[in-house]
Each structure stands twice: as structure tokens, then as C-alpha cells.
Amino acid sequence: MTLPVTGPALLPLGIVFGFAFGWLLQRARLADTNVIVAQLRLRDYTLFKVMLTAIVVGGVGIFFLHADGLAAYHVKPANLLAVAVGAVLFGVGMALYGYCPGTGLTAIGTGSVHALIGAVGMIAGAIAFAFSFDWIKATLLPIAAFGPVRLPDLTGIPDLAWLAALAAAGFAALYLLDRQRV
Amino acid sequence: MSASTDITTPAALRRMRIDWTPYLMGAGIGVLSWIVFAVADDPLGVTTGLSAVAGFVAMPFTGAEAVWHNSYWAQTVPSLSYGSIFLLGVILGGFAAAVAARQFRIETVPATWRQRFGNSLSLRFAAAFVGGALEMYGARLAGGCASGHGLSGTLQLALSSWVFTILMFGTAILVGSALFGRAGGAR
Numbered sequence: 001m002t003l004p005v006t007g008p009a010l011l012p013l014g015i016v017f018g019f020a021f022g023w024l025l026q027r028a029r030l031a032d033t034n035v036i037v038a039q040l041r042l043r044d045y046t047l048f049k050v051m052l053t054a055i056v057v058g059g060v061g062i063f064f065l066h067a068d069g070l071a072a073y074h075v076k077p078a079n080l081l082a083v084a085v086g087a088v089l090f091g092v093g094m095a096l097y098g099y100c101p102g103t104g105l106t107a108i109g110t111g112s113v114h115a116l117i118g119a120v121g122m123i124a125g126a127i128a129f130a131f132s133f134d135w136i137k138a139t140l141l142p143i144a145a146f147g148p149v150r151l152p153d154l155t156g157i158p159d160l161a162w163l164a165a166l167a168a169a170g171f172a173a174l175y176l177l178d179r180q181r182v
Numbered sequence: 183m184s185a186s187t188d189i190t191t192p193a194a195l196r197r198m199r200i201d202w203t204p205y206l207m208g209a210g211i212g213v214l215s216w217i218v219f220a221v222a223d224d225p226l227g228v229t230t231g232l233s234a235v236a237g238f239v240a241m242p243f244t245g246a247e248a249v250w251h252n253s254y255w256a257q258t259v260p261s262l263s264y265g266s267i268f269l270l271g272v273i274l275g276g277f278a279a280a281v282a283a284r285q286f287r288i289e290t291v292p293a294t295w296r297q298r299f300g301n302s303l304s305l306r307f308a309a310a311f312v313g314g315a316l317e318m319y320g321a322r323l324a325g326g327c328a329s330g331h332g333l334s335g336t337l338q339l340a341l342s343s344w345v346f347t348i349l350m351f352g353t354a355i356l357v358g359s360a361l362f363g364r365a366g367g368a369r
Binding site for chain 1: 204216
């Protein structure tokens with residue numbers, strides 16, 4: 001088998017990878033909207049713990065895979081105005097929905113009916129975006145557009161230094177927050 | 183909460199147990215991202231696949247022509263692809279994990295929401311629908327969601343993804359705290 005897998009052989013793998021992602025999110029309690037909202041109210045840090053660990057473990061692995069030519073980067077372009085406006089809309093939406101898209105889909109599987117309603121909303125949002133795409137592309141996307149840049153290229157600080165600093169600061173902060181609330 | 187008088191003593195601090203579950207599951211997601219990058223040559227993400235699905239949903243309403251001629255769906259082609267099959271896997275994975283842990287249950291109005299906004303089904307459903315729509319529009323505008331940017335993008339140390347993730351959580355925390363309040367009530 002040669003990697004990466006392409007074509008129809010990839011389809012069954014989509015099920016397998018998706019299944020693993022949904023399973024892990026549910027076991028991490030992130031299919032529970034109460035846990036997501038508790039993170040937004042800064043009363044429970046489960047979401048940040050999961051994300052930080054995934055970013056650090058994932059980042060170190062992808063760094064070495066990429067260095068060995070076993071994985072390609074897929075860096076999204078820094079169209080910073082569109083990214084900023086999108087992030088704010090997403091943040092408002094997440095507070096109302098009580099899920100992000102991945103945890104919302106997982107929650108459908110766990111029996112959350114309002115997660116399903118929100119997923120219907122997501123499809124409506126995607127359709128609205130598709131039909132406004134020409135306008136967005138002409139107006140918002142070109143503003144503050146810096147292309148697919150990475151922080152190490154931008155700053156000259158190496159990848160592993162970024163990840164080590166992120167891990168040290170993040171895990172220390174989470175540990176202190178846990179201690180504080182005992 | 184009632185037995186919380188002595189919790190600052192050294193003995194109580196020693197009793198503090200770290201719950202490793204979120205860290206273990208996070209590490210699992212990190213390892214999954216290695217496999218997905220190497221095997222599928224695709225970052226772990228949700229909303230790109232969902233946009234392709236949305237193309238199919240739009241067809242009966244707008245006509246197939248309008249979808250096939252749309253400039254966005256020309257680049258995110260509605261098809262039975264890896265990205266859309268992945269979404270089905272996510273739902274099945276959540277279902278299997280919930281059943282295995284005996285945590286599957288039908289939830290219409292979640293506890294945190296009920297405490298603040300009451301038991302109205304239509305209010306909760308309306309908020310979920312509007313929230314989902316805003317979230318998706320924002321994700322497509324930014325080029326990714328909490329998975330595509332927040333996870334796959336940040337772990338590649340992408341500038342766009344770090345800007346997205348910081349602003350997204352900043353906004354969600356401000357709005358979430360304003361909606362639900364920071365203090366009081368159940369967690």
C-alpha cells in the first residue's frame with residue numbers, strides 16, 4: 001500500500017477516521033453541550049485540555065512526519081479580515097448552539113435532538129455562504145491577505161520551540177486553574 | 183459543594199487527583215491527526231465536507247443547475263467524497279461510544295440551557311438553528327472550524343488558524359458568559 005491513499009479506497013477510511021474522531025470526542029465528554037458551555041463560562045476546562053493536548057501531540061508528530069516527507073502541510077491562507085470576521089461569527093454561533101461543528105455531529109449520535117437541529121442550521125449557513133461566495137471573494141478575502149504562512153516562517157522561531165512553549169505555558173495554566181478550584 | 187470548608191488544607195491539596203481523561207483523549211486525537219495527514223493527505227476537519235453535503239441539500243430548493251454553476255461548489259464539489267463520508271463516521275463513532283458507555287439518551291433541552299432559559303423546546307431549537315447557521319457561515323468565511331483551524335491548523339502553526347482560534351474562543355467566552363452568566367447554577 002502506498003501512502004497517501006487516493007481514490008475510492010479512501011472512502012471506507014473516511015468512515016474509520018470519522019468513527020475514531022467521534023468516539024474520542026464522546027469519551028472526552030465533549031459531545032455534552034453542558035461541558036462545552038461550562039468551558040465558555042470558564043467553569044470547566046475539559047475542552048481546553050483536550051484541544052491543547054491534541055495540538056501539542058499532533059503538532060510534534062506532524063513536524064517529524066513532514067520532515068521525513070511522510071506528510072504534507074495543509075495550511076489555510078491568512079486572509080486575516082475574513083478569518084477575523086468568520087471567527088467572531090463562529091464564536092457567537094458556538095455560544096448559541098452549544099457545540100462546535102465536530103462535537104455537534106458527535107452529539108447527534110449520542111441522542112441530542114437540538115444538536116441535529118443545529119446541524120440543519122449549519123447546512124443552511126453553508127448554502128447561504130455558497131450563494132454569497134462571489135461577493136465575499138471580491139470584497140473580504142483580498143483584504144489583509146498574507147497567503148498560507150506559518151508562525152515559524154514568519155518569526156524565525158523553530159517549530160519545536162513554539163510547540164514546547166505552548167505545552168509549557170498551557171499545561172502549567174491548566175494545572176494551576178485545577179488547583180485553584182479544589 | 184457543602185463540604186467545601188477544608189479544601190485549602192495541604193491534606194486536601196494532596197488528595198486532589200488529576201483527571202487524565204481529557205489529556206488522554208486529546209493525545210488520541212493528536213495521534214489520529216498523524217494518521218489522517220499521512221494516510222488521507224487531508225487535515226482533520228468537518229465544515230469542508232459539510233459544505234459538499236449542503237450542495238446536495240440545496241439542489242431540490244434551488245435546482246441542480248444553480249448548485250453546479252455556483253463558484254463555491256465548483257471548488258468544494260458536492261460528491262460522495264472522503265470528507266462527507268467522514269461526517270457519517272463521526273456520528274457513528276459518537277453513537278457507538280455513547281451506547282458502549284450507557285450514555286445514550288435523547289436530549290432536547292440541555293440542563294445548562296434550561297436553568298437559564300427554561301424548558302421551551304422552540305426557543306432551544308431556534309437558538310441551535312441560528313447558532314449552527316452563524317457558526318457554519320463563519321467557518322466557511324474563515325476557511326475552517328474548531329477542527330480544521332482550531333486543531334489541524336494550529337498544530338501546523340498556521341498564522342490564519344491561531345488568529346481564528348484566539349478570536350473565536352475570545353468571542354465565544356464573552357457571549358457564552360453574557361448569555362449564561364459566569365457564576366452560580368450547576369456546572
